[in-house]
Amino acid sequence: MLQVLLTGLSIGAIYGLIGMAYAVVFYVTRVINFATGQLLMASIMIISGLTLQHWAVGPAIVLSLLASTAGGVVIYFLAVRPVLRFNRMSFAWLVSTLGVGIVMETLAAIIWGTSSLSFPQLLNGRDVGLLGGHLTWQQILTIGVAVVIVAAFEVVHRRTLFGKLGTAISSDPEMATAVGANVTMFAVQAFAFGGLLAGIAGVLVGPISFANAYLGDTYGIYGFIALMIGGTERPAAAMGGGFILGILSTLASTYINPEASDWFPFVVVLAVLLLTPKGIFTSGGALRRRMVAGVQRVSSRTTL
Amino acid sequence: MNVATGEPLRARPLKAFSLAAVPGRGKSAATVVGLAAYVAGTVAIAHSSSYHQGLLLVAAVYSILALSLDLVAGATGLYSLGHAGLFALGAYGATILNTHYGWNIFLTLPVCVVGVALVGVVIGALSLRVSGLYFAITTLIFTIIVNVVVSDLSITGGYQGLPSPDFPNFPKALSGLGTALVWGVSGALLLTVVVIWSIRSSALYPALLAIRGSEPFASSVGVRTALTRVGVFSLSAALAGLAGWTFCFLGFITPGQFDSTAAVNILVMVILGGMNTRTGPIFGAVFISLFPVVVNMNPLWQEVLFGAVFIFVIVLFPEGFVGLLARGWRRLVATRRLGQAGTAPRPGLAPPAVTPAAPDGALVRVGSGLQVRDANLLAPLARELPAREVPAREVPARGNGAAEATPALEALAISFNYVGGAKALNNVTFVVRRGTVHGLIGPNGSGKSTLVNLLSGELACQAGTIKLHGRRIERLAAWQRADLGMMRTFQTAVMVPELTPRQNVALGLFSRFDRIGPRALVWPMLPSARRDSRRMAAVAELSLAEVGLGAAWVRARLADVPHGVEQLTQLAVACAPKPSVLILDEPLAGLSTGEVEKVSQLVRDLKVKDVTVIVVEHQTRFIFDVCDEVTVLAAGELVTTGTAAQVRADDRVREVYLGQ
Numbered sequence: 001m002l003q004v005l006l007t008g009l010s011i012g013a014i015y016g017l018i019g020m021a022y023a024v025v026f027y028v029t030r031v032i033n034f035a036t037g038q039l040l041m042a043s044i045m046i047i048s049g050l051t052l053q054h055w056a057v058g059p060a061i062v063l064s065l066l067a068s069t070a071g072g073v074v075i076y077f078l079a080v081r082p083v084l085r086f087n088r089m090s091f092a093w094l095v096s097t098l099g100v101g102i103v104m105e106t107l108a109a110i111i112w113g114t115s116s117l118s119f120p121q122l123l124n125g126r127d128v129g130l131l132g133g134h135l136t137w138q139q140i141l142t143i144g145v146a147v148v149i150v151a152a153f154e155v156v157h158r159r160t161l162f163g164k165l166g167t168a169i170s171s172d173p174e175m176a177t178a179v180g181a182n183v184t185m186f187a188v189q190a191f192a193f194g195g196l197l198a199g200i201a202g203v204l205v206g207p208i209s210f211a212n213a214y215l216g217d218t219y220g221i222y223g224f225i226a227l228m229i230g231g232t233e234r235p236a237a238a239m240g241g242g243f244i245l246g247i248l249s250t251l252a253s254t255y256i257n258p259e260a261s262d263w264f265p266f267v268v269v270l271a272v273l274l275l276t277p278k279g280i281f282t283s284g285g286a287l288r289r290r291m292v293a294g295v296q297r298v299s300s301r302t303t304l
Numbered sequence: 305m306n307v308a309t310g311e312p313l314r315a316r317p318l319k320a321f322s323l324a325a326v327p328g329r330g331k332s333a334a335t336v337v338g339l340a341a342y343v344a345g346t347v348a349i350a351h352s353s354s355y356h357q358g359l360l361l362v363a364a365v366y367s368i369l370a371l372s373l374d375l376v377a378g379a380t381g382l383y384s385l386g387h388a389g390l391f392a393l394g395a396y397g398a399t400i401l402n403t404h405y406g407w408n409i410f411l412t413l414p415v416c417v418v419g420v421a422l423v424g425v426v427i428g429a430l431s432l433r434v435s436g437l438y439f440a441i442t443t444l445i446f447t448i449i450v451n452v453v454v455s456d457l458s459i460t461g462g463y464q465g466l467p468s469p470d471f472p473n474f475p476k477a478l479s480g481l482g483t484a485l486v487w488g489v490s491g492a493l494l495l496t497v498v499v500i501w502s503i504r505s506s507a508l509y510p511a512l513l514a515i516r517g518s519e520p521f522a523s524s525v526g527v528r529t530a531l532t533r534v535g536v537f538s539l540s541a542a543l544a545g546l547a548g549w550t551f552c553f554l555g556f557i558t559p560g561q562f563d564s565t566a567a568v569n570i571l572v573m574v575i576l577g578g579m580n581t582r583t584g585p586i587f588g589a590v591f592i593s594l595f596p597v598v599v600n601m602n603p604l605w606q607e608v609l610f611g612a613v614f615i616f617v618i619v620l621f622p623e624g625f626v627g628l629l630a631r632g633w634r635r636l637v638a639t640r641r642l643g644q645a646g647t648a649p650r651p652g653l654a655p656p657a658v659t660p661a662a663p664d665g666a667l668v669r670v671g672s673g674l675q676v677r678d679a680n681l682l683a684p685l686a687r688e689l690p691a692r693e694v695p696a697r698e699v700p701a702r703g704n705g706a707a708e709a710t711p712a713l714e715a716l717a718i719s720f721n722y723v724g725g726a727k728a729l730n731n732v733t734f735v736v737r738r739g740t741v742h743g744l745i746g747p748n749g750s751g752k753s754t755l756v757n758l759l760s761g762e763l764a765c766q767a768g769t770i771k772l773h774g775r776r777i778e779r780l781a782a783w784q785r786a787d788l789g790m791m792r793t794f795q796t797a798v799m800v801p802e803l804t805p806r807q808n809v810a811l812g813l814f815s816r817f818d819r820i821g822p823r824a825l826v827w828p829m830l831p832s833a834r835r836d837s838r839r840m841a842a843v844a845e846l847s848l849a850e851v852g853l854g855a856a857w858v859r860a861r862l863a864d865v866p867h868g869v870e871q872l873t874q875l876a877v878a879c880a881p882k883p884s885v886l887i888l889d890e891p892l893a894g895l896s897t898g899e900v901e902k903v904s905q906l907v908r909d910l911k912v913k914d915v916t917v918i919v920v921e922h923q924t925r926f927i928f929d930v931c932d933e934v935t936v937l938a939a940g941e942l943v944t945t946g947t948a949a950q951v952r953a954d955d956r957v958r959e960v961y962l963g964q
Contacts, residue, residue: 032437079615086622091383095575098568099614106607221564228441263452266445273434273442 003133004250010139012246013146014205018223019230019238020149021197025072026227027170027235028190031080031093033072035101037220038108039195041213043068043202045108048117048211057120065199072195073188075100080191081184101216108213117211124207142204149197150239157235166190229269231276245269346490350482358554359597361489363590365551368496370573370585372543375500377571378580379509380536381516382431385567386443389450390427390541392562393420394548396460399557402469404459409469417545424541428534447567455559465558489550496543499825501582506827507820507840510803510811512536518798520762525877526786526815535821576617578626587625711771712738712916713759713790713885718768718778720754728754730940731768736885736933738773741907741917743931743948745924747960750937752920753795756889759918760792761785772885786815791883793874795890795920801863805853805873808862809844812877847880848873850909852902867894875906886910887918892926904930928952936960 018036025033043064050060079096086092123137157163166186168176173183201219209215222245223238230241245265252264349360369391376382397416401407407415427446431439454460471485481487503509514522515529523529551557569592577588595613599606621628715734721727729751736742746752757763759770761782770778777785791812799808814820817836827833845858851872857865862873871894878886888907892900900923907930910917921927927934927948934951936943938960944951951957 079619082619083622090622091571091575091579092618092622092624094568095572096615096618098572099611099618102611102614103608106604106611110604110608217565224441228438232437259456263449266448270442270445270449273438273445274430 004254005247006133006135006139008247008250009243010135010142010246011250012226012243013142013239014201014219014242015222015226015245016146016230016239016242017149017197017201017204018219019226019242020153020235021194021201022223022227023230023232023235023238024153024197025190025194026232028166029080029084029187031084032097032224033075033080033191033194034094034097034220035071035075035079035104035216036194036198036223037216037218038101038104039068039071039075039198039216040202040205040219041108041216042071042104043199044119044206044209044211044215045112045117045213047203047206048119049112051120052117057122060120061203064203065196068199068202069192069196071104072191072193072198075195076188076191081187101220105213105216112211112213114213119206119209119211122203122207138204138207145200145204146239146242149200150236154236225265225269229272342490342494346486347482349490350486354483357483357486359594361486361550361554363593364489364493365547365554366570366573366589366593367586368493368547368550369544369570370577370589371496371500372540372547373570374574374579374581374585375503375543376537376540377574378585379504379512379516380533382428382533382537383436383440383571384427384443384537384540385440385564385571386427386446387540387544387570388562388564388567389443389447390420390423390544391548391551391566391570392447392450392454392557392559393423394545395552395557395562396454396466396548397545398549399466399469399552400459403466409471413546413549416549417542420545420548421538421542424538424544425534427541428537431533431537432530444564444567447562448564451559451563454562460559463559465556468553468555468557471553485553488553492546492550496546499539499543502827502829503824504582506824506833507810507814507817507837508532508824508827510800510807511814511820513800513802514811517800520782521794521798521800523782524760524762524786524792524794525812525881526783528781528783532821539825572614576614576624578624578628578630581624581626581630584624584626591625710738711735712773713918714769714771715755715759716769716771718755718758718765718770720758720763720765727940729758729765729937732937732940732942734935734942734945736916736918738916739911739914740932741911741919741930743927743934744918744920744937745922745927745934746937746943749939751940752937753889754940755937756792756887756918756920760790760887783815786881789881789884790887791878791881791885792887793878793889793891795893797870797874799862799870799874799877801861803862804857804859805848805862805865805869805876806841806844806858808873809847809876809880810840812847812880813840813843816881843880844876847876850879851876851906852899868896868899871895872899872902875903879906879910882913883915885916885918887920889920890922891919892921892923900926 018040021036021039022032025031025036046064046067047057047060050063051057075097079100080093083090083092083096123141126137127134128137128140157166165176165181168179169181169183169186177183201223205219209219223242226242226245227238228241229244230237230239248265248268249261252260256264349357369387373384373387376384394416397419398409398412401412401415402409427443430442434442455463460466471488473479474481474484474487503512511522511525511527511532514525514527515532519529573588573592574585575588576591577586578584595610596606599609601609617625623631713736715732717731717733718729719727719731720729732751732755734744734755744752744755754763758765758778761777761780761784765778768778769776772785772788772790775788777788777790780788800811803811817840820836823830823833827837845855848858853869853872853876857869857873862870865873871891875888875891878888891903895903904926907917907919919927919931928951931948933945934948935945936951936954936957943956943960944954946954
């Protein structure tokens with residue numbers, strides 16, 4: 001059981017990072033960047049391709065993270081900004097970011113082929129016993145990185161002027177412009193940060209996923225679901241959504257059957273959405289309200 | 305009529321959203337020609353090679369699917385990714401019933417369509433709970449679950465899928481018609497187009513747009529928003545089921561055709577072709593389904609090109625193919641009209657504004673210039689207000705002192721608090737006598753808007769009773785209260801920006817016409833519906849003229865008109881159905897002095913017509929000028945109610961509100 005939880009946490013951290021990559025972009029621009037999964041794929045493919053060309057792992061990782069960060073910015077200028085300038089509320093970005101995803105994925109298949117390539121093992125080979133279960137150092141690293149990123153993000157978001165401006169832009173870009181925020185600059189940074197997060201998730205998941213041009217789709221969907229579980233009101237909540245999704249799918253494939261992770265998490269998410277239509281971690285969420293009301297009811301009954 | 309030029313008004317329906325879908329002679333001729341061309345096309349395809357048939361039939365089936373999605377996504381704002389799942393249910397349902405249980409293939413059609421429509425009812429009901437992106441993801445999960453189920457079951461053939469059932473051929477006598485399947489698919493597409501285009505030209509369509517963008521407005525004019533959403537979604541689902549039924553004859557069906565990528569692709573078809581347009585979804589469906597076949601090159605590079613087309617079409621033409629065409633067309637028309645008209649001002653550029661304050665003269669002038677060709681159009685509406693049908697014995701005639709004593713609207717001891725907030729209203733009693741103008745004032749945060757929302761049914765009060773003409777209404781929904789003859793305006797105008805003022809006002813008449821929803825399916829074909837459309841347009845125009853808005857504004861989109869015009873349009877919306885009780889929430893906000901004068905006059909006119917008016921307003925001069933009685937609220941408590949003079953003299957009022 002503990003083993004399942006730990007494994008679930010480590011895969012959930014990946015989903016959570018991707019979910020945060022979506023969330024940061026959505027928070028600032030109200031756009032879902034559907035090429036996020038492909039940014040993750042790009043970072044994996046770059047590392048794999050370069051190490052196969054006998055590069056050292058370190059420089060390859062650095063280069064891949066730079067590439068995915070830059071990729072986010074390129075997507076913003078190529079596919080999102082022109083559409084938003086026309087109509088901020090239209091859903092046209094769905095088509096253009098999907099288009100970017102298709103192009104990236106297929107170009108990767110052209111460059112690196114359609115079959116899976118090897119990926120450097122990094123810390124994957126080394127096991128460590130932990131509280132009766134055991135994890136690889138790569139999994140521990142994954143959880144650690146995820147926690148550090150969420151903590152750092154929350155500190156910047158809440159404690160700095162930069163973070164507060166981000167909140168302002170999120171709730172009302174016109175008003176934020178009026179107080180001097182450069183909305184475009186924030187959007188660029190959000191896309192860059194989203195790309196970086198996707199790239200980091202790629203580095204972390206690469207040793208177990210191997211390098212395939214089409215793995216962006218799968219991780220993209222799981223990251224998106226993580227975002228939805230957590231809710232879009234607070235970017236860091238996506239990480240919580242990722243953990244929940246990771247644990248649920250590990251539970252399903254362990255205790256139901258190996259294919260159950262295809263549907264079980266979704267059924268749970270459906271239930272979650274119906275109970276709390278805006279995600280579990282939203283402030284004043286319906287679930288929390290209901291729970292508080294329930295506790296009050298119970299306590300009033302007991303006092304009577 | 306055009307106030308500026310004195311040119312008589314031509315009752316010309318708008319291109320894109322023709323409310324009055326008046327098929328004049330030209331239009332019905334066009335319909336006949338279009339139909340003939342469609343049949344000829346079907347004949348041609350039915351005789352073409354099976355390769356071409358295969359291509360075009362797939363495109364036609366996806367057109368049905370995309371049209372059905374646009375009905376909910378484009379018009380109603382429900383971005384469904386569940387249509388791939390619904391599509392799968394139709395396709396698998398028909399195949400399994402036929403090959404496994406041996407049902408006749410035409411017997412499976414109603415079963416599939418009705419069955420999928422019922423599933424649509426459930427998903428549509430979810431939309432009442434989750435909205436926007438969350439609705440999209442909820443429906444995506446539905447598709448994923450359907451996909452997993454059909455991949456895992458043995459009756460659905462697992463990942464291998466199922467072979468298609470045979471579509472029966474024409475009997476010998478009719479074999480000249482060619483392939484029967486082509487006629488089947490063609491008929492299904494035609495049915496879909498007829499239904500969806502009918503809805504788009506019906507009086508239901510503006511209501512859908514209102515549900516999408518401003519639900520409180522929709523329910524305030526009497527639209528049953530929840531029922532309409534569920535109904536429209538289930539209709540859309542039924543059409544998706546129809547698409548699935550036709551799809552199963554086109555070849556093997558496999559789970560891969562109905563996965564999450566397919567779900568997104570259907571939405572892409574709609575957006576790429578042009579969301580919320582008549583033909584856009586068809587263009588998008590044809591493009592996406594034919595592109596991989598027609599563009600013949602290395603499959604990988606073809607895929608790259610496919611993605612690149614997505615990006616460039618949307619970046620260059622964010623409204624999609626049809627949006628591009630429409631913009632070009634509008635520009636062409638505008639240039640031509642400029643060239644022709646010369647002096648005639650274009651609405652939106654040189655507004656002759658609101659008719660200046662010459663109330664009586666303007667009204668008469670506009671009234672006489674209104675050249676309504678058919679005077680019957682302005683005859684009393686089909687459904688008169690129930691409140692007016694109260695026998696004369698119970699409601700004495702106006703002018704009698706007793707009439708004024710009868711309360712039109714009573715709110716007795718009502719309380720309300722927002723979730724987690726303080727009490728917004730505490731035990732407030734508010735009685736409005738019939739045929740009077742009743743002011744409601746108080747500092748910001750005193751609970752005026754909350755009270756208005758409770759009266760109109762936007763919010764439900766937690767304690768107390770509300771009576772309209774003696775009938776308890778506190779448990780009725782907003783649309784039911786509109787049905788009973790209570791109309792309201794909103795503090796910030798929340799109408800449908802894509803529509804013209806006239807179309808918005810026509811939407812205000814929604815509660816006055818029967819069974820708009822069911823009739824919308826065949827709207828242009830029903831003489832009664834066409835007559836209703838014309839009546840709505842005529843009454844709307846008259847109502848706009850009554851608030852002083854001339855024809856110059858009739859054709860501009862509401863999004864393009866100045867704030868004052870928007871406010872007056874809102875007033876016209878609420879007045880058009882001849883309400884018995886009218887609630888105006890800050891009707892003067894942002895109006896010019898002349899417009900304020902106009903509204904004052906209008907309120908007095910309403911009083912003469914025995915309409916009970918409740919006005920929330922901050923301009924005390926206006927309040928004390930037009931109101932018979934005034935109620936003052938402060939911090940959710942009733943301060944006092946009395947005549948204007950009494951209230952003005954009241955020390956507490958001076959203290960809490962007038963600041964003296």
